[in-house]
Amino acid sequence: MNSTDIRNRGSLEVIVSERDETIRWSEHGYPSALARWHYHPEIELHLIREGTGFMMAGDAMVPFHAGQVFMLGSNVPHNWISDLDSGKKLPLRDVLCQIHPNRLQALIRVFPEASQLYGLLRRSERAVVLDGASARMAAMLLERMGHYSGLERLAVLLELLGVFVNAPDSEWTCVVTPEYRFEAASGVEDRVNAVLSYIGEHIASDISLEEAARVISMSAPAFSRFFKQTAGISFSDMVRRLRIARACRLLDSTNSDIARIQVECGYANTSNFNRRFRQETGMTPSEYRRRHR
Structure with missing residues (x-):
């Protein structure tokens, strides 16, 4: 390709948080205008509640099933494509939270106890897929987060990130290749x-x-x-x-x-x-x- 190479780009999604809120929590169904190939600077933790299909992340395309939890790094293009009959819908397929990596990096600088998050942030650049008991715990926390705000929401987020940090090797994998490099472009x-x-x-x-x-x-x-x-x-x-x-x-x-x-x-x-x-x-x-x- 020439200098206008468009490899591995998606739609830039602008995340607008509520005032005084750095952790955005939301849920949506499928099909939805939000369920598309896109990217954003915020890190995303994402639960699929129902359905099966394929997840696109960076240069990867892997099967997904209900109960899986994902962590996607900053500006990793992603999309979940459910297999549905015509006219069918999954009303509440997705639940997710998003936070800008700068916030977590600031936490690491202030609190040495959070230093393990640095390795997790690096892993998320390759899209972490969580399964098994770790995914069940992460899913429960993501659902719980929707009932809280403020300091309580932050506490749940830290517990959720701890699940990813402590997940055994058999319950997580990265799906984007190490060679993947993101380049943004419009259209x-x-x-x-x-x-x-x-x-x-x-x-x-x-x-x-x-x-x-x-x-x-x-x-x-x-x-x-x-x-x-x-x-x-x-x-x-x-x-x-x-x-x-x-x-x-x-x-x-x-x-x-x-x-x-x-x-x-x-x-x-x-x-x-x-x-x-x-x-x-x-x-x-x-x-x-x-x-x-």
Whole structure:
């Protein structure tokens, strides 16, 4: 790419806090105007209450499930894409809190006891995913935080950060590659979110790179480079992962025949569907259904 390289950029979200408030707590559903590919300077701690799908963070795209808690560093672009049938909603999917890293860095300077937070801030630059007992504790604290303000909210935040600091190695992982570097630019977010909408609307039918390129008024070669550099994976990989994510949900939550699920997920060829499904999950669709039932 030239000097206008647009790799891994999202929409700048301006976080407006209440007066005399440095810890912002909120909740929202999905779909929502707030659920989009974006970034902000504030550090974010985020709980998914319900649903499954894929999280995009920096150059990573990983599955998520209800109960996971995430910590995203300053200016790491992110988005959670739930797999839902048309017209369906998750009314209260997300609960989160945000705080500017300068506040935590000031705390570290004043209180040596908070020095462990420095390592956590560095980890958050690569998007920390919390699971297991640590995630359950963090989720409880995030929910509790919504009932408090002032000093009580600060106390809950410190306890929440302590859960991340003390989580055993088996209950956390970082998903963004160490080589990831963020560069901000305006306008790119609209293109990315338009492409994601196009994929979602056509997940059961034909999806082509050429048509996606036309959606955002780009040539196919330029779009292919743009999407890989921006989303961290190729366009075809993104489509495959979202289709298989839908197949997993249908296998787990319905009694539909596998042949019907295959068609609903945009696969006309059974062998191709089975091959792609195994590529993403490590098992066949029938094996997946047996294991998750």
